[in-house]
Amino acid sequence: MTLINLMHSGSLENGNLHVVSAHMGLASAEVRKRFRLKDDMKTVYKRIATDDSMRNSINEYRGMRLTVNDPWETTLVFIISQFNNVKRIRLITKNLVQKFGVDITDARGNVIAKGFPHSSDLMKATVQDFMQAGAGFRAKYIKEAVEYCTNNIDLNRLQGMKYEELKEKLMTISGVGEKVADCIALMGYGELEAFPIDVHVKRAVEKLYFKGRKRSIKQIQEFAELQWGKYRGYAQQYLFYLDKLKNI
Numbered sequence: 109m110t111l112i113n114l115m116h117s118g119s120l121e122n123g124n125l126h127v128v129s130a131h132m133g134l135a136s137a138e139v140r141k142r143f144r145l146k147d148d149m150k151t152v153y154k155r156i157a158t159d160d161s162m163r164n165s166i167n168e169y170r171g172m173r174l175t176v177n178d179p180w181e182t183t184l185v186f187i188i189s190q191f192n193n194v195k196r197i198r199l200i201t202k203n204l205v206q207k208f209g210v211d212i213t214d215a216r217g218n219v220i221a222k223g224f225p226h227s228s229d230l231m232k233a234t235v236q237d238f239m240q241a242g243a244g245f246r247a248k249y250i251k252e253a254v255e256y257c258t259n260n261i262d263l264n265r266l267q268g269m270k271y272e273e274l275k276e277k278l279m280t281i282s283g284v285g286e287k288v289a290d291c292i293a294l295m296g297y298g299e300l301e302a303f304p305i306d307v308h309v310k311r312a313v314e315k316l317y318f319k320g321r322k323r324s325i326k327q328i329q330e331f332a333e334l335q336w337g338k339y340r341g342y343a344q345q346y347l348f349y350l351d352k353l354k355n356i
Contacts, residue, residue, distance in 0.1 A: 109212050109223040110134055120171035130215075144173050144298065156336045156343040161316045165346040168354070174345060175295060179263035181224045182296030187249055187283045189291075196242065203241035208233060227257040249283030256281055263296075271301040286325065300341035303332040309344055312351040 112135045113128040125143075129135035140146060153170075157163045184204075189197050208229050209222030231254060238247035257263060261281070266274055274297060278289040287304050294302035303309075305325050313328050314320055323331070336343040 109210055110138075111212050111221050112138060114139065142175055142177065144176060147173065149173070152339050152342050155339045156346065158335055159316075161350065162343065162346060165350040169346060169349050172345060172349070174298075174300075174342060176298040177295055178224065179266065179292065179296040180227050180257060182292050183253065183257065183263065183278075183281065183284070184227075184250065186288045186291045186295075187253055188243060188246055190246060190283070190288065192246075200242045204230075204238075207237070207241065227254050230254045231258055246283065252282035253284070267297060269297075271299050274299060275302070294341045294344070300339055301333075303329060303340045303344050305329070305344075306348070308348050308351040312347040316347075 110129055110131045115126040115128075117124050117126065125139070127135050127139050149171075153166055157166055185197065185201055188200050192200075205222050205224055208225040210225060210229065211219045212221040212223050214220050230250075233251070233254070235247045235251045238250045241247075243250055261277070266277055269277065271293060274293050275286075275289045278284050278292050279286065284292070287306060290302040290304035293299040294304060305313075305328055310323075310325075310328060313331065314323055317331065317335075332340045332343065
């Protein structure tokens, strides 16, 4: 496990991302992958800028990218995220990393950071351990997901699956419903066809495209596919922030 330090300088449009690591080749590749630096954002914006609302959101948050993270890390964090806020999600995650994370050492063997624990690293943890980390009712789901992802499914081998098949596989994990499965598919596997629907996205779509009339999750999924096609995962992010931060 390698420690990577990043620093951004300059503007969002023409800035520079500085990478510092003891293993620069590995670090550079990881940064390109995680921040999706190979994505052609001009093409993405052209495809999802289908109306004034989306164009306004793109102008407001231009430069915002999706990220791709480790599938297990993404799975655990989104299980933690259910009926939760960002502050508590960070706290619970931090507590788990501090207690169960893998040591990252320097050349002298000194521990300089903690890596995110794999599911196998959490096998000996109890529901009570997860409760003490602040997980609350999610502790039971975390324990079941840890055991299932260690013994029954290799999340890394799901890479390359078609979106619908991937989503179905992910929903076999305890605590992973349709919305969380879409979050994992989008953020853990880079599947841009995934369109997670939470309260912000549902409200934004209904208000902007259905004159405030209520629509089912299935109807919104179908609308997103027709409206933004294979880049609807990016459209979701711009809708999310349009609602959450602008209160449209």
